Amino acid sequence: MASKPTVLGLTPSFGFGDRIGLATPGHVEAMKRSGKTFAPIFPQQSIREMARTSRGPEQVMKDALEGMTQAGWSGPTGADADHLKTEEDVNRTAAVGFTFFTIDPSGDVDASADNYDEPTLRDRFASIRDRIGWVDAYKGRQHELPNGTTVTLDEEACLRCAVKYGLAINSAVALADHIKSVHEASGSDYEIELSVDETDQPTTLAEHYIIADQCLSSGMKLVSLAPRFIGDFEKGVDFKGDAALLEKSLHDHAAIAELLGPYKLSLHSGSDKLSMYAALSRATKGRLHVKTAGTSYLEALRVAARHDESLFRAIIDFSRERYDTDKATYHVSAKLDSAPTTKEVADVTELERHYLEKWEDVPAGKGFTAPGRQILHCTFGSVLTHAEFGPLLRSLLESHLDTYTEVLAIHFSKHLEALNAGL
Numbered sequence: 001m002a003s004k005p006t007v008l009g010l011t012p013s014f015g016f017g018d019r020i021g022l023a024t025p026g027h028v029e030a031m032k033r034s035g036k037t038f039a040p041i042f043p044q045q046s047i048r049e050m051a052r053t054s055r056g057p058e059q060v061m062k063d064a065l066e067g068m069t070q071a072g073w074s075g076p077t078g079a080d081a082d083h084l085k086t087e088e089d090v091n092r093t094a095a096v097g098f099t100f101f102t103i104d105p106s107g108d109v110d111a112s113a114d115n116y117d118e119p120t121l122r123d124r125f126a127s128i129r130d131r132i133g134w135v136d137a138y139k140g141r142q143h144e145l146p147n148g149t150t151v152t153l154d155e156e157a158c159l160r161c162a163v164k165y166g167l168a169i170n171s172a173v174a175l176a177d178h179i180k181s182v183h184e185a186s187g188s189d190y191e192i193e194l195s196v197d198e199t200d201q202p203t204t205l206a207e208h209y210i211i212a213d214q215c216l217s218s219g220m221k222l223v224s225l226a227p228r229f230i231g232d233f234e235k236g237v238d239f240k241g242d243a244a245l246l247e248k249s250l251h252d253h254a255a256i257a258e259l260l261g262p263y264k265l266s267l268h269s270g271s272d273k274l275s276m277y278a279a280l281s282r283a284t285k286g287r288l289h290v291k292t293a294g295t296s297y298l299e300a301l302r303v304a305a306r307h308d309e310s311l312f313r314a315i316i317d318f319s320r321e322r323y324d325t326d327k328a329t330y331h332v333s334a335k336l337d338s339a340p341t342t343k344e345v346a347d348v349t350e351l352e353r354h355y356l357e358k359w360e361d362v363p364a365g366k367g368f369t370a371p372g373r374q375i376l377h378c379t380f381g382s383v384l385t386h387a388e389f390g391p392l393l394r395s396l397l398e399s400h401l402d403t404y405t406e407v408l409a410i411h412f413s414k415h416l417e418a419l420n421a422g423l
Protein backbone atom coordinates (compact mmCIF):
# COMPACT_ATOMS: atom_id res chain seq x y z
CA MET A 1 0.00 0.00 0.00
CA ALA A 2 1.51 3.35 -1.07
CA SER A 3 2.15 5.96 1.59
CA LYS A 4 -0.01 9.06 1.76
CA PRO A 5 1.49 12.16 0.10
CA THR A 6 3.43 14.35 2.46
CA VAL A 7 5.28 17.65 2.50
CA LEU A 8 8.89 17.45 1.32
CA GLY A 9 10.34 20.72 2.62
CA LEU A 10 13.73 21.65 1.19
CA THR A 11 14.65 18.12 0.05
CA PRO A 12 15.63 18.18 -3.65
CA SER A 13 12.52 17.05 -5.48
CA PHE A 14 11.40 15.92 -8.91
CA GLY A 15 7.84 16.11 -10.25
CA PHE A 16 6.55 13.41 -12.58
CA GLY A 17 3.30 14.65 -14.08
CA ASP A 18 1.23 11.94 -15.74
CA ARG A 19 -1.58 12.98 -18.09
CA ILE A 20 -2.83 9.46 -18.79
CA GLY A 21 -2.62 7.77 -15.40
CA LEU A 22 -0.44 4.79 -16.36
CA ALA A 23 3.06 6.28 -16.03
CA THR A 24 3.75 5.99 -12.30
CA PRO A 25 5.32 2.48 -12.44
CA GLY A 26 7.91 3.83 -14.93
CA HIS A 27 8.47 6.90 -12.75
CA VAL A 28 9.01 4.66 -9.72
CA GLU A 29 11.44 2.49 -11.65
CA ALA A 30 13.50 5.56 -12.63
CA MET A 31 13.56 6.66 -8.99
CA LYS A 32 14.76 3.21 -7.93
CA ARG A 33 17.53 3.30 -10.53
CA SER A 34 18.76 6.90 -10.18
CA GLY A 35 16.73 8.98 -7.77
CA LYS A 36 18.84 8.56 -4.63
CA THR A 37 19.06 12.26 -3.77
CA PHE A 38 15.61 13.30 -4.99
CA ALA A 39 12.22 12.99 -3.36
CA PRO A 40 9.53 12.28 -5.94
CA ILE A 41 6.24 13.98 -6.57
CA PHE A 42 4.20 11.30 -8.33
CA PRO A 43 0.69 12.78 -8.21
CA GLN A 44 1.11 16.05 -10.13
CA GLN A 45 -1.29 17.74 -12.52
CA SER A 46 -2.11 21.30 -13.43
CA ILE A 47 -5.67 22.54 -13.56
CA ARG A 48 -5.07 23.25 -17.26
CA GLU A 49 -4.09 19.60 -17.84
CA MET A 50 -7.08 18.34 -15.88
CA ALA A 51 -9.38 20.51 -18.00
CA ARG A 52 -7.81 19.32 -21.24
CA THR A 53 -7.84 15.64 -20.35
CA SER A 54 -11.19 15.64 -18.50
CA ARG A 55 -9.50 14.06 -15.48
CA GLY A 56 -10.24 15.41 -12.03
CA PRO A 57 -8.00 15.63 -8.94
CA GLU A 58 -9.47 12.38 -7.50
CA GLN A 59 -8.54 10.43 -10.61
CA VAL A 60 -5.03 11.91 -10.76
CA MET A 61 -4.42 11.03 -7.11
CA LYS A 62 -5.95 7.55 -7.40
CA ASP A 63 -3.92 6.65 -10.53
CA ALA A 64 -0.65 7.82 -8.98
CA LEU A 65 -1.22 6.04 -5.67
CA GLU A 66 -2.23 2.82 -7.43
CA GLY A 67 0.84 3.04 -9.66
CA MET A 68 3.06 3.50 -6.61
CA THR A 69 1.55 0.45 -4.90
CA GLN A 70 1.81 -1.63 -8.05
CA ALA A 71 5.51 -0.71 -8.46
CA GLY A 72 6.34 -1.23 -4.79
CA TRP A 73 7.13 2.37 -3.82
CA SER A 74 6.89 2.78 -0.05
CA GLY A 75 9.00 5.92 0.31
CA PRO A 76 7.62 9.43 0.63
CA THR A 77 5.97 11.33 -2.18
CA GLY A 78 4.70 14.87 -2.45
CA ALA A 79 1.53 15.67 -4.44
CA ASP A 80 1.52 18.78 -6.63
CA ALA A 81 -1.73 20.62 -7.35
CA ASP A 82 -0.16 22.59 -10.18
CA HIS A 83 -1.03 26.00 -11.64
CA LEU A 84 -3.81 26.89 -9.22
CA LYS A 85 -5.65 30.11 -9.92
CA THR A 86 -8.84 30.03 -7.88
CA GLU A 87 -10.11 29.04 -4.44
CA GLU A 88 -12.19 26.37 -6.14
CA ASP A 89 -8.96 24.85 -7.60
CA VAL A 90 -7.54 24.72 -4.06
CA ASN A 91 -10.67 23.20 -2.53
CA ARG A 92 -10.89 20.41 -5.12
CA THR A 93 -7.23 19.43 -4.80
CA ALA A 94 -6.90 19.82 -1.02
CA ALA A 95 -9.96 17.59 -0.58
CA VAL A 96 -8.17 14.59 -2.12
CA GLY A 97 -4.86 14.97 -0.30
CA PHE A 98 -2.60 17.14 -2.47
CA THR A 99 0.16 18.62 -0.31
CA PHE A 100 2.19 20.91 -2.61
CA PHE A 101 0.13 23.84 -3.90
CA THR A 102 1.53 25.69 -6.90
CA ILE A 103 0.02 29.14 -7.10
CA ASP A 104 -0.07 30.66 -10.60
CA PRO A 105 -1.06 34.32 -10.49
CA SER A 106 -0.24 34.90 -14.18
CA GLY A 107 -3.76 36.17 -14.90
CA ASP A 108 -2.92 39.28 -12.85
CA VAL A 109 0.53 39.92 -14.35
CA ASP A 110 0.70 42.98 -16.62
CA ALA A 111 2.90 41.41 -19.28
CA SER A 112 3.22 44.69 -21.20
CA ALA A 113 4.88 46.48 -18.26
CA ASP A 114 8.37 45.70 -19.58
CA ASN A 115 7.70 47.97 -22.55
CA TYR A 116 6.04 50.96 -20.86
CA ASP A 117 7.86 54.28 -21.16
CA GLU A 118 8.23 56.34 -17.99
CA PRO A 119 5.01 58.39 -18.26
CA THR A 120 2.95 55.23 -18.97
CA LEU A 121 4.62 53.40 -16.09
CA ARG A 122 3.82 56.25 -13.68
CA ASP A 123 0.28 56.44 -15.01
CA ARG A 124 -0.30 52.72 -14.56
CA PHE A 125 1.17 52.81 -11.10
CA ALA A 126 -1.10 55.71 -10.12
CA SER A 127 -4.11 53.62 -11.12
CA ILE A 128 -3.21 50.78 -8.71
CA ARG A 129 -1.30 52.69 -6.01
CA ASP A 130 -4.05 52.18 -3.42
CA ARG A 131 -3.62 48.40 -3.72
CA ILE A 132 0.21 48.28 -3.66
CA GLY A 133 1.62 49.61 -0.43
CA TRP A 134 5.26 48.58 -0.67
CA VAL A 135 7.02 50.67 -3.32
CA ASP A 136 8.41 53.32 -0.94
CA ALA A 137 9.68 50.64 1.42
CA TYR A 138 11.97 49.14 -1.27
CA LYS A 139 12.86 52.25 -3.27
CA GLY A 140 16.56 53.11 -3.10
CA ARG A 141 17.62 49.89 -1.36
CA GLN A 142 20.51 47.68 -2.41
CA HIS A 143 21.02 44.12 -1.21
CA GLU A 144 24.24 42.19 -1.35
CA LEU A 145 23.50 38.51 -1.97
CA PRO A 146 25.48 35.63 -0.40
CA ASN A 147 27.30 35.14 -3.75
CA GLY A 148 28.44 38.78 -3.90
CA THR A 149 25.92 40.01 -6.52
CA THR A 150 24.08 43.21 -5.65
CA VAL A 151 20.35 43.59 -6.24
CA THR A 152 19.52 47.24 -6.88
CA LEU A 153 16.00 48.36 -6.12
CA ASP A 154 15.97 51.76 -7.79
CA GLU A 155 12.75 53.68 -8.38
CA GLU A 156 12.24 52.39 -11.90
CA ALA A 157 12.76 48.74 -10.88
CA CYS A 158 10.27 49.14 -8.03
CA LEU A 159 7.64 50.87 -10.16
CA ARG A 160 7.98 48.35 -12.98
CA CYS A 161 7.70 45.47 -10.53
CA ALA A 162 4.65 47.09 -8.94
CA VAL A 163 2.93 47.56 -12.28
CA LYS A 164 3.88 44.15 -13.65
CA TYR A 165 3.49 41.99 -10.55
CA GLY A 166 1.74 44.09 -7.88
CA LEU A 167 -1.76 42.70 -8.45
CA ALA A 168 -0.36 39.21 -9.04
CA ILE A 169 1.39 39.34 -5.66
CA ASN A 170 -1.90 40.38 -4.06
CA SER A 171 -3.79 37.52 -5.65
CA ALA A 172 -1.04 35.01 -4.77
CA VAL A 173 -1.12 36.13 -1.14
CA ALA A 174 -4.92 35.89 -1.06
CA LEU A 175 -4.83 32.36 -2.51
CA ALA A 176 -2.10 31.35 -0.03
CA ASP A 177 -4.28 32.63 2.81
CA HIS A 178 -7.10 30.47 1.50
CA ILE A 179 -4.78 27.43 1.31
CA LYS A 180 -3.75 28.11 4.90
CA SER A 181 -7.33 28.34 6.16
CA VAL A 182 -8.37 25.16 4.36
CA HIS A 183 -5.49 23.29 6.01
CA GLU A 184 -6.07 24.82 9.43
CA ALA A 185 -9.62 23.54 9.21
CA SER A 186 -8.53 20.03 8.19
CA GLY A 187 -5.45 19.87 10.44
CA SER A 188 -3.23 18.70 7.56
CA ASP A 189 0.17 19.97 6.47
CA TYR A 190 0.93 21.70 3.16
CA GLU A 191 3.59 23.67 1.29
CA ILE A 192 3.43 26.31 -1.41
CA GLU A 193 5.24 26.95 -4.65
CA LEU A 194 4.80 30.24 -6.47
CA SER A 195 5.18 30.11 -10.25
CA VAL A 196 5.86 33.22 -12.29
CA ASP A 197 7.57 31.33 -15.08
CA GLU A 198 4.95 31.73 -17.81
CA THR A 199 5.91 35.24 -18.96
CA ASP A 200 7.76 36.39 -22.09
CA GLN A 201 10.50 38.27 -20.27
CA PRO A 202 12.84 36.68 -17.72
CA THR A 203 12.22 37.54 -14.06
CA THR A 204 14.75 40.18 -13.00
CA LEU A 205 16.61 39.87 -9.71
CA ALA A 206 14.77 42.94 -8.39
CA GLU A 207 11.41 41.35 -9.29
CA HIS A 208 12.38 38.03 -7.72
CA TYR A 209 13.51 39.80 -4.56
CA ILE A 210 10.35 41.87 -4.15
CA ILE A 211 7.91 39.09 -5.10
CA ALA A 212 9.47 36.60 -2.67
CA ASP A 213 9.92 39.14 0.10
CA GLN A 214 6.30 40.24 -0.16
CA CYS A 215 5.02 36.67 -0.17
CA LEU A 216 7.19 35.62 2.77
CA SER A 217 6.31 38.66 4.82
CA SER A 218 2.62 37.88 4.31
CA GLY A 219 3.24 34.54 6.06
CA MET A 220 3.04 32.44 2.87
CA LYS A 221 4.47 28.95 3.48
CA LEU A 222 6.72 29.28 0.46
CA VAL A 223 8.89 26.21 -0.13
CA SER A 224 9.78 26.90 -3.75
CA LEU A 225 9.60 29.59 -6.38
CA ALA A 226 9.68 29.22 -10.15
CA PRO A 227 11.04 32.35 -11.84
CA ARG A 228 11.08 32.74 -15.62
CA PHE A 229 14.78 32.03 -16.22
CA ILE A 230 16.80 33.54 -19.06
CA GLY A 231 17.00 31.70 -22.38
CA ASP A 232 14.20 29.55 -23.74
CA PHE A 233 12.52 26.75 -21.82
CA GLU A 234 10.20 25.51 -24.51
CA LYS A 235 8.00 22.51 -23.97
CA GLY A 236 9.34 19.11 -24.96
CA VAL A 237 12.88 20.07 -25.98
CA ASP A 238 16.24 20.96 -24.43
CA PHE A 239 17.15 24.44 -23.14
CA LYS A 240 17.95 26.97 -25.87
CA GLY A 241 20.22 29.89 -25.07
CA ASP A 242 23.55 30.94 -23.60
CA ALA A 243 24.53 28.31 -21.02
CA ALA A 244 27.15 30.51 -19.30
CA LEU A 245 24.74 33.45 -18.87
CA LEU A 246 22.08 31.08 -17.60
CA GLU A 247 24.43 29.58 -15.02
CA LYS A 248 25.43 33.01 -13.71
CA SER A 249 21.77 33.99 -13.42
CA LEU A 250 20.86 30.69 -11.71
CA HIS A 251 23.51 31.45 -9.08
CA ASP A 252 21.96 34.90 -8.53
CA HIS A 253 18.40 33.58 -8.24
CA ALA A 254 19.59 30.81 -5.92
CA ALA A 255 21.37 33.39 -3.77
CA ILE A 256 18.11 35.36 -3.36
CA ALA A 257 16.33 32.13 -2.40
CA GLU A 258 19.04 31.45 0.19
CA LEU A 259 18.99 34.98 1.60
CA LEU A 260 15.23 35.39 1.88
CA GLY A 261 14.11 31.83 2.54
CA PRO A 262 15.67 29.51 2.19
CA TYR A 263 13.32 28.07 -0.39
CA LYS A 264 13.91 25.91 -3.46
CA LEU A 265 14.27 27.20 -7.00
CA SER A 266 11.79 25.42 -9.21
CA LEU A 267 12.19 24.65 -12.89
CA HIS A 268 8.95 24.40 -14.82
CA SER A 269 8.89 22.94 -18.32
CA GLY A 270 11.70 20.90 -16.83
CA SER A 271 11.34 17.91 -19.17
CA ASP A 272 14.28 17.28 -21.44
CA LYS A 273 16.41 20.26 -20.27
CA LEU A 274 19.38 17.97 -19.73
CA SER A 275 22.03 20.40 -20.92
CA MET A 276 21.36 22.80 -18.02
CA TYR A 277 20.51 20.39 -15.20
CA ALA A 278 24.02 20.17 -13.76
CA ALA A 279 24.22 23.98 -13.67
CA LEU A 280 20.87 24.11 -11.84
CA SER A 281 22.03 21.55 -9.27
CA ARG A 282 25.35 23.37 -8.78
CA ALA A 283 23.83 26.82 -8.44
CA THR A 284 21.16 25.73 -5.96
CA LYS A 285 23.42 23.22 -4.16
CA GLY A 286 20.52 20.82 -4.49
CA ARG A 287 17.87 23.19 -3.15
CA LEU A 288 15.72 22.66 -6.24
CA HIS A 289 12.53 21.28 -7.67
CA VAL A 290 12.13 20.12 -11.28
CA LYS A 291 8.70 19.75 -12.83
CA THR A 292 8.03 17.53 -15.84
CA ALA A 293 4.77 16.37 -17.41
CA GLY A 294 4.36 16.28 -21.17
CA THR A 295 7.42 14.15 -21.70
CA SER A 296 5.66 11.14 -20.13
CA TYR A 297 2.85 11.55 -22.67
CA LEU A 298 5.45 11.63 -25.46
CA GLU A 299 6.95 8.40 -24.14
CA ALA A 300 3.45 6.88 -24.28
CA LEU A 301 3.38 7.74 -27.97
CA ARG A 302 6.72 5.97 -28.34
CA VAL A 303 4.92 2.82 -27.20
CA ALA A 304 2.41 3.42 -30.02
CA ALA A 305 5.29 3.90 -32.49
CA ARG A 306 6.66 0.51 -31.47
CA HIS A 307 3.48 -1.52 -31.07
CA ASP A 308 0.77 0.07 -33.21
CA GLU A 309 2.16 1.94 -36.21
CA SER A 310 -1.24 2.86 -37.66
CA LEU A 311 -2.37 4.41 -34.35
CA PHE A 312 0.91 6.36 -34.14
CA ARG A 313 0.41 7.68 -37.67
CA ALA A 314 -3.23 8.58 -37.01
CA ILE A 315 -2.28 10.47 -33.83
CA ILE A 316 0.39 12.43 -35.72
CA ASP A 317 -2.08 13.35 -38.48
CA PHE A 318 -4.68 14.47 -35.94
CA SER A 319 -2.10 16.36 -33.82
CA ARG A 320 -0.96 18.25 -36.91
CA GLU A 321 -4.58 19.35 -37.47
CA ARG A 322 -4.91 20.50 -33.85
CA TYR A 323 -1.45 22.01 -33.25
CA ASP A 324 -2.06 25.64 -34.24
CA THR A 325 -5.08 25.78 -31.92
CA ASP A 326 -3.79 23.69 -29.03
CA LYS A 327 -0.39 25.38 -28.71
CA ALA A 328 -2.05 28.64 -27.55
CA THR A 329 -0.99 28.56 -23.88
CA TYR A 330 2.33 26.79 -24.36
CA HIS A 331 5.82 28.15 -25.03
CA VAL A 332 6.82 26.35 -28.25
CA SER A 333 8.41 27.45 -31.53
CA ALA A 334 7.89 24.46 -33.87
CA LYS A 335 5.93 25.14 -37.04
CA LEU A 336 3.93 22.46 -38.81
CA ASP A 337 6.46 22.42 -41.64
CA SER A 338 9.32 21.71 -39.19
CA ALA A 339 8.31 18.04 -39.28
CA PRO A 340 7.28 15.92 -42.30
CA THR A 341 3.76 14.58 -42.72
CA THR A 342 3.18 10.87 -42.18
CA LYS A 343 2.72 10.44 -45.93
CA GLU A 344 6.25 11.69 -46.53
CA VAL A 345 7.88 9.08 -44.23
CA ALA A 346 7.36 5.42 -45.01
CA ASP A 347 9.55 3.97 -42.26
CA VAL A 348 8.04 4.14 -38.76
CA THR A 349 11.48 4.31 -37.11
CA GLU A 350 12.20 7.43 -39.13
CA LEU A 351 8.82 8.85 -38.16
CA GLU A 352 9.64 8.20 -34.49
CA ARG A 353 12.92 10.10 -35.02
CA HIS A 354 11.11 13.16 -36.42
CA TYR A 355 8.34 13.25 -33.82
CA LEU A 356 9.91 11.81 -30.66
CA GLU A 357 13.64 11.38 -31.35
CA LYS A 358 15.66 8.57 -29.82
CA TRP A 359 18.09 8.74 -26.94
CA GLU A 360 20.76 6.98 -28.99
CA ASP A 361 20.76 9.96 -31.41
CA VAL A 362 21.30 12.53 -28.66
CA PRO A 363 24.84 13.45 -27.49
CA ALA A 364 25.66 12.68 -23.84
CA GLY A 365 24.47 15.37 -21.42
CA LYS A 366 22.02 16.86 -23.93
CA GLY A 367 18.24 16.58 -24.29
CA PHE A 368 15.97 16.09 -27.29
CA THR A 369 15.64 18.88 -29.85
CA ALA A 370 13.32 17.52 -32.61
CA PRO A 371 10.59 20.13 -33.33
CA GLY A 372 8.07 17.37 -34.09
CA ARG A 373 7.96 16.69 -30.33
CA GLN A 374 6.21 20.01 -29.76
CA ILE A 375 3.48 19.18 -32.27
CA LEU A 376 2.66 16.08 -30.25
CA HIS A 377 3.33 17.72 -26.89
CA CYS A 378 0.66 20.46 -27.04
CA THR A 379 -2.07 18.32 -28.51
CA PHE A 380 -2.31 15.77 -25.69
CA GLY A 381 -5.78 16.92 -24.57
CA SER A 382 -7.32 16.64 -28.01
CA VAL A 383 -5.85 13.17 -28.49
CA LEU A 384 -6.66 11.81 -25.05
CA THR A 385 -10.28 13.01 -25.17
CA HIS A 386 -10.75 11.89 -28.79
CA ALA A 387 -13.50 9.25 -28.90
CA GLU A 388 -11.32 6.81 -30.81
CA PHE A 389 -7.64 7.68 -30.11
CA GLY A 390 -8.01 8.18 -26.34
CA PRO A 391 -9.34 4.67 -25.57
CA LEU A 392 -7.06 3.05 -28.19
CA LEU A 393 -3.93 4.59 -26.71
CA ARG A 394 -4.95 3.69 -23.18
CA SER A 395 -5.67 0.06 -24.03
CA LEU A 396 -2.40 -0.17 -25.99
CA LEU A 397 -0.49 1.08 -22.93
CA GLU A 398 -2.36 -1.32 -20.67
CA SER A 399 -1.40 -4.25 -22.85
CA HIS A 400 2.23 -3.07 -23.16
CA LEU A 401 2.74 -1.69 -19.69
CA ASP A 402 6.19 -3.30 -19.55
CA THR A 403 7.33 -1.33 -22.61
CA TYR A 404 5.88 1.90 -21.22
CA THR A 405 7.50 1.32 -17.83
CA GLU A 406 10.87 0.57 -19.41
CA VAL A 407 10.96 3.57 -21.79
CA LEU A 408 9.99 5.87 -18.91
CA ALA A 409 12.61 4.32 -16.64
CA ILE A 410 15.34 4.93 -19.24
CA HIS A 411 14.05 8.42 -20.01
CA PHE A 412 13.86 9.64 -16.42
CA SER A 413 17.06 7.90 -15.30
CA LYS A 414 18.77 10.17 -17.83
CA HIS A 415 17.06 13.19 -16.31
CA LEU A 416 17.93 12.24 -12.73
CA GLU A 417 21.52 11.33 -13.57
CA ALA A 418 22.04 14.68 -15.33
CA LEU A 419 20.73 16.47 -12.23
CA ASN A 420 22.90 14.34 -9.94
CA ALA A 421 25.97 15.28 -12.01
CA GLY A 422 25.87 18.81 -10.57
CA LEU A 423 25.56 17.79 -6.93
Ligand SMILES: O=C(O)[C@@H](O)[C@@H](O)[C@H](O)C(=O)CO
Pocket residue numbers: 017046047048049082083267268269270271291292293294
Ligand atom coordinates in the same frame (compact mmCIF):
# COMPACT_ATOMS: atom_id res chain seq x y z
O1 LIG B 1 0.97 21.42 -19.07
C1 LIG B 1 0.80 21.90 -17.95
O2 LIG B 1 -0.14 22.63 -17.65
C2 LIG B 1 1.81 21.58 -16.85
O3 LIG B 1 2.25 20.27 -16.97
C3 LIG B 1 3.05 22.39 -16.94
O4 LIG B 1 2.94 23.69 -17.28
C4 LIG B 1 3.87 22.15 -15.65
O5 LIG B 1 3.72 23.16 -14.71
C5 LIG B 1 5.26 21.99 -16.07
O6 LIG B 1 5.98 22.92 -16.12
C6 LIG B 1 5.66 20.62 -16.45
O7 LIG B 1 6.85 20.62 -17.10
